[in-house]
Amino acid sequence: MSKEKIFVTKPSMPPLEDFVESLKKIWETGVLTNDGPFHQEFEKQLAEYLGVKYISVFSNGTLALMTALQALNIKGEVITTPYTFVATPNSLIWNNIDPVFCDIDPVYGNMDVDKIEALITPRTTAIMPVHVYGNPCEAEKIESIAKKHNLKIIYDAAHAFAVKKKGNSILNFGDLSVLSFHATKTFNTFEGGAIVSHDSATKTRIDNLKNFGITGEVTVVEPGINAKMNELQSAFGLLQLKEIDANIAKRKLATLLYRKLLKDIEGIRLLEDMADIEHNYSYFPIFINEKFDLTRDGLYEKLKLSNIFTRRYFYPLVSTFSPYNSFASSHKNNLSNAYKLSEEVLCLPISSELSNEQIVFITQAIKK
Ligand SMILES: *Cc1c(COP(=O)(O)O)cnc(C)c1O
Numbered sequence: 001m002s003k004e005k006i007f008v009t010k011p012s013m014p015p016l017e018d019f020v021e022s023l024k025k026i027w028e029t030g031v032l033t034n035d036g037p038f039h040q041e042f043e044k045q046l047a048e049y050l051g052v053k054y055i056s057v058f059s060n061g062t063l064a065l066m067t068a069l070q071a072l073n074i075k076g077e078v079i080t081t082p083y084t085f086v087a088t089p090n091s092l093i094w095n096n097i098d099p100v101f102c103d104i105d106p107v108y109g110n111m112d113v114d115k116i117e118a119l120i121t122p123r124t125t126a127i128m129p130v131h132v133y134g135n136p137c138e139a140e141k142i143e144s145i146a147k148k149h150n151l152k153i154i155y156d157a158a159h160a161f162a163v164k165k166k167g168n169s170i171l172n173f174g175d176l177s178v179l180s181f182h183a184t185k186t187f188n189t190f191e192g193g194a195i196v197s198h199d200s201a202t203k204t205r206i207d208n209l210k211n212f213g214i215t216g217e218v219t220v221v222e223p224g225i226n227a228k229m230n231e232l233q234s235a236f237g238l239l240q241l242k243e244i245d246a247n248i249a250k251r252k253l254a255t256l257l258y259r260k261l262l263k264d265i266e267g268i269r270l271l272e273d274m275a276d277i278e279h280n281y282s283y284f285p286i287f288i289n290e291k292f293d294l295t296r297d298g299l300y301e302k303l304k305l306s307n308i309f310t311r312r313y314f315y316p317l318v319s320t321f322s323p324y325n326s327f328a329s330s331h332k333n334n335l336s337n338a339y340k341l342s343e344e345v346l347c348l349p350i351s352s353e354l355s356n357e358q359i360v361f362i363t364q365a366i367k368k
Pocket residue numbers: 060061062063084085087088130156158159179180181182191192193
């Protein structure tokens with residue numbers, strides 16, 4: 001048993017002294033929120049770092065998802081995936097939109113683009129895919145379906161911070177992309193999130209919506225919400241940006257070591273890197289099938305006994321939760337790939353803080 005508990009992730013943090021310097025500035029100015037200097041600088045540096053035109057930072061990713069739907073006036077039905085975190089469909093329900101669950105590809109777990117069109121009805125207004133584990137969806141095909149049927153595309157890009165395809169940020173795909181900076185994600189601001197947009201009018205609309213719809217001292221243009229990122233989060237995010245490349249490089253080394261130690265084990269499937277992708281190595285999922293000595297849940301429980309806390313991410317499928325039963329039932333037979341993957345997946349610990357010794361220890365515990 002490992003003396004120390006190894007959790008599925010451990011947040012990256014900047015040096016405390018640096019954050020204390022930021023705190024001193026906040027104490028000097030007395031500006032705590034409302035598009036303050038750290039907020040403005042963070043949006044600027046973030047857009048540059050990510051290679052996107054416009055970004056609006058939020059207090060968390062879920063409010064960013066909800067606001068993205070408002071910003072594009074999405075209504076009726078939205079085609080999304082059951083293989084995701086529950087925030088994805090919850091953001092639809094909070095906007096009175098019906099989620100329509102589309103099955104996934106059996107390898108990477110992204111929405112199966114060949115199954116989208118059959119789900120389109122006269123009420124469909126948008127597609128909300130997820131770049132699962134940071135592996136990009138088939139954006140060109142999704143785009144051509146959306147064009148043909150006059151639908152919007154909002155990507156839940158919560159896993160996709162800094163991921164590029166042939167040098168271009170995948171956050172530039174679709175109409176909007178939504179990020180999460182939750183403590184468990186590759187890039188964190190304690191909690192936080194963002195919407196990437198592609199024109200200044202849309203960014204302005206989003207910025208109004210996240211601040212009550214207020215555009216001037218005596219003007220409210222629409223019923224917005226309060227979803228602003230505050231100065232503490234923004235100052236922290238600016239420091240995180242200095243470390244992110246080094247942290248992703250550490251995650252990559254961890255991934256390569258895991259792959260080396262776990263290759264060719266009967267009953268364990270690993271994910272290969274997709275071609276032409278600069279990855280962020282945000283997760284290390286393995287897929288346990290019947291050829292392995294233990295069931296997936298058996299391995300999960302056994303690793304716990306060694307103080308290794310993995311996660312079955314995503315299990316159960318969101319479409320099996322009670323609020324979603326009725327939406328899923330009409331399509332249930334078509335979600336077989338999603339069911340299968342959710343029964344097989346186990347995400348092993350990965351972070352910039354994970355040591356080689358810990359990885360060796362984890363892989364030995366799996367092989368035992
Ligand atoms: C983390 C996550 C979210 C929610 O983000 P929060 O910042 O925690 O609100 C949404 N979708 C997916 C796929 C996520 O993993």
